[in-house]
Amino acid sequence: MTAIEPSGEPWPYSWPEDEHCYSHGAHEPIPADGAYLVCLECGHVFVTALDLLLDYAVNSPPDIPVPGDITAKDINFCPHCIHDF
Numbered sequence: 001m002t003a004i005e006p007s008g009e010p011w012p013y014s015w016p017e018d019e020h021c022y023s024h025g026a027h028e029p030i031p032a033d034g035a036y037l038v039c040l041e042c043g044h045v046f047v048t049a050l051d052l053l054l055d056y057a058v059n060s061p062p063d064i065p066v067p068g069d070i071t072a073k074d075i076n077f078c079p080h081c082i083h084d085f
């Protein structure tokens with residue numbers, strides 16, 4: 001099935017680079033009211049600060065601080081591609 005925009009035009013074949021996550025190979029739309037952070041390297045969209053905290057917790061070794069001990073502002077790299085923010 002091909003997705004069709006309301007205008008009747010097919011979706012563009014490729015997405016704008018700033019909305020395509022190379023860590024997940026997926027289109028990750030930025031909400032109309034903005035995202036907390038978009039990784040400049042892989043393009044992952046962290047919609048909220050909590051998203052960043054949770055991804056950090058899931059992708060981090062068990063011996064480093066977890067949510068509760070840190071805030072999103074303490075995370076200075078992308079949990080998916082290790083790119084420094």
Ligand SMILES: [Zn+2]
Binds near residue numbers: 023
């Ligand atoms: Zn990244």
Ligand SMILES: [Zn+2]
Binds near residue numbers: 024028043045080
């Ligand atoms: Zn992603």
